[in-house]
Amino acid sequence: MTLSTIRNKPKKKWIAPILTLGAVLFWIGIWWLAAEQIDKAWVLPTPAQVFKALFSTITVKKALPILLSSLWGIFKGYLWGVGLGLLLAALTARIYPLHLLFSPLLTVVKATPIASFILILWVFFTNSAVPAYAVMLIVLPIIWANTEAGFGNTDEKLSEMARAYDLSFVKRIRYLYIPSAYPFFKSAAVTALGMAWKAGIAAEVLCTPDGTVGKMIAHAKRDIETAELFAWTILVVAVCFLFEKLLAVLLSLPERKGRVKK
Numbered sequence: 001m002t003l004s005t006i007r008n009k010p011k012k013k014w015i016a017p018i019l020t021l022g023a024v025l026f027w028i029g030i031w032w033l034a035a036e037q038i039d040k041a042w043v044l045p046t047p048a049q050v051f052k053a054l055f056s057t058i059t060v061k062k063a064l065p066i067l068l069s070s071l072w073g074i075f076k077g078y079l080w081g082v083g084l085g086l087l088l089a090a091l092t093a094r095i096y097p098l099h100l101l102f103s104p105l106l107t108v109v110k111a112t113p114i115a116s117f118i119l120i121l122w123v124f125f126t127n128s129a130v131p132a133y134a135v136m137l138i139v140l141p142i143i144w145a146n147t148e149a150g151f152g153n154t155d156e157k158l159s160e161m162a163r164a165y166d167l168s169f170v171k172r173i174r175y176l177y178i179p180s181a182y183p184f185f186k187s188a189a190v191t192a193l194g195m196a197w198k199a200g201i202a203a204e205v206l207c208t209p210d211g212t213v214g215k216m217i218a219h220a221k222r223d224i225e226t227a228e229l230f231a232w233t234i235l236v237v238a239v240c241f242l243f244e245k246l247l248a249v250l251l252s253l254p255e256r257k258g259r260v261k262k
Contacts, residue, residue, distance in 0.1 A: 045227040053227035054234055061216075063235060070131075070213040071239070074200035077132035078193065081139025086185070088144045093151035102144075110141045118203045131203035131214070138199040142192040143185065150184030186251045193247055197240040 028047050035046040045053075057063050088106075092099035109117075117137055121130045204214020213232060220229040 042224050042226050045230060049227045050230040050234070053225075054231035057228065057231045057235070063232075066211055066213055066216060067235065067239060069211045070200065070204060073128070073131045073204075073209075073212070074135050074196055077135025077200065078139055078196045080132070080136040081192065081196070082143050082189065084136070085140045085143025085188075086147055088140070089147035089151060089181070092144070093148045099148070106141045106144060109137055110145075114138060114199050114202055115206070118206050121203075122207055127207040128209040130207045131200045131209070131212075134203040135196045135200045138195050139192040142188050142195065146184045146188035147181050150181030153180050153184070182254070186248075189251060190244055190248050193244055194240060197236070197243070201236055 031044075032047050035041075035044045035049075038044045041049055088098075088102060092102055114134065118130060118134050121133050121137075125133060201214050201217070204212040205218045206214075208215040208218050213236060217229060217232045217236075220226075220232060
């Protein structure tokens with residue numbers, strides 16, 4: 001059996017969700033058996049204990065305002081990172097000396113552990129501002145590197161044709177550079193969103209700004225409320241998953257409508 005055969009999806013669409021559900025139930029079963037074997041809720045709570053804590057978190061502790069507070073800070077940092085990343089990609093793809101100027105800086109940003117950035121930012125900014133800046137530093141290099149590669153992927157023959165027909169710079173951007181770079185940007189934007197969510201929550205855990213998910217996670221760990229810690233983690237993963245899927249759908253709309261060629 002080849003690898004391609006293993007990766008083939010079932011022909012009937014309804015089989016895949018059932019298999020996925022089966023896989024989820026399998027790992028929940030492993031979790032339950034491990035928790036029963038350890039028999040210490042503060043080390044590894046059972047699925048029932050975690051889902052009870054999750055229900056309590058949503059209803060009693062009113063998770064929605066806390067999630068919205070964290071989302072707002074992360075969303076701001078994400079937008080800053082995307083905006084600056086696109087600007088830098090456009091400039092460095094067109095002006096090579098700028099590429100040489102910014103490449104070392106962005107390489108350092110990508111290589112530096114996020115915890116180090118968070119602690120450095122904490123020196124200069126307030127607790128509530130650190131997550132947004134940390135997210136921006138994570139997102140910016142991802143958007144810049146991928147989008148710049150997309151600009152560099154522009155078909156040379158089409159560029160020569162555009163010059164031959166003396167197309168304006170605006171039309172070159174519309175019909176050459178954007179279609180070339182968009183698939184790269186789309187992939188980078190979805191990847192960067194997941195990284196942004198992780199970086200933002202990590203910054204909140206370290207800086208504990210009021211009314212955020214990170215502070216709730218930090219307090220659950222401090223108080224050895226392991227079930228609550230798991231509950232907040234499940235919420236974080238679920239929200240991240242939903243937003244990644246939503247962003248992927250939104251970024252696919254221009255391609256489906258023919259505004260940007262695949």
